[in-house]
Amino acid sequence: MEEETAAKSLKNKEKSKQKFLHAVEKILHTKGFSGLKVNDIARTAGLDKKLIYNYFGGKDGLIDEYIRSQDFWSNVKSESGGSLVNDGGKKFSKAMLLSQFDYIFKNKNIQKILLWGLVENRKSLKKLASDREENGARLFESITDPYFEENAKRYRAIIALLISGIYYLDIYANTNDCTFCGLDLKSVAGRSEIENAISFLIDKTYE
Amino acid sequence: MEEETAAKSLKNKEKSKQKFLHAVEKILHTKGFSGLKVNDIARTAGLDKKLIYNYFGGKDGLIDEYIRSQDFWSNVKSESGGSLVNDGGKKFSKAMLLSQFDYIFKNKNIQKILLWGLVENRKSLKKLASDREENGARLFESITDPYFEENAKRYRAIIALLISGIYYLDIYANTNDCTFCGLDLKSVAGRSEIENAISFLIDKTYE
């Protein structure tokens, strides 16, 4: 057993595992999840594919470990402190939606992962969805539910529509040259129209 | 050349082509677009795969012809006549969104096609998107743009968010057991919350 030395030796298990995880990321980014073949992954990592079976138990194990290694909702985790108590979460909701709209647009990997979760039944992908749910539950239960009282569920439905709309439009923008409802979702003009609409709808919801 | 007779003979080109198109539909429905392999398609159709190359020029030709054969936006094509002139398209917009929410939820094939358009770059899929755009353009330009005047683009952005939200939520509901924002999108209760939210947001938009 090597005691935490052997960091830069030619044969290093941890370093090799990282190479495989990076390879998954790279292929996911360039070819999408349908391009994730063991042979390609090994070639991209510059290592033998046998190691994928030795280290991760197979392709699925590697992919699951990659997905688990990502912390996709870190950008939305409530900064909790702040002035979001007395306005029923209005400022926070608006800021969260707008930041998601921008973050997902720029992060092609999360776009691929979101799509993946709609296409394939993979446990680690379901985990991501339930993580997001758990995360959001805290916001709803502690802030908006008490504020909206009997309309609490309608507020959740509105947020659901906006979040999912943001997801779809950002993904659409990156895989389609075409407009959506006549708006160019790649241009700053088109995107600020969406941002205005989000802002407008949240305002109206809190009216 | 056979002159339009030979309808029910054992060897019938048109009938065979239909068998292939049906096979594509069936596989798309059961396995999704990643399961569309020539061998599978031929086996499902009960015919030799060589015919796919003879009749459609290959797998891509067959798939393109299948996509073209679908008229996905027929359910939303403006019934044009009616009382939608004097309210700025409010009633029509609301009805259209609610009907889309229900139609896409029930039609798994259009879900798969919508997803496909986000994953793969296929000409015939782009065509569907641009068809939808063309269709919507008529509504916007003739009715809502004049009504909302300087806010016309914000209205388009709102509809874009709602439509794409509807797409995403319907697809999500069918591939995920998980809730979305705490709402069960498969239950009538959860779905009517979304419907209420759509209705509410349109009302507020026309206020």
Next chain:
DNA sequence: ATAACATATCACCAATTGGTGATAAAAAAA
């Protein structure tokens, strides 16, 4: 040094992929 072990490579496997030329079988034309 050498033995033991961890790390990595190689050659090979069966199954599946998309694709094609030769041929059989049915229908239509002569």
Next chain:
DNA sequence: TTTTTTTATCACCAATTGGTGATATGTTAT
């Protein structure tokens, strides 16, 4: 009928897929 054309099947191909046992190479301990 025979001939010709259309329709369909078959056997085969090269490339790629996921996967594994045997082996080599580097690292550590004795």
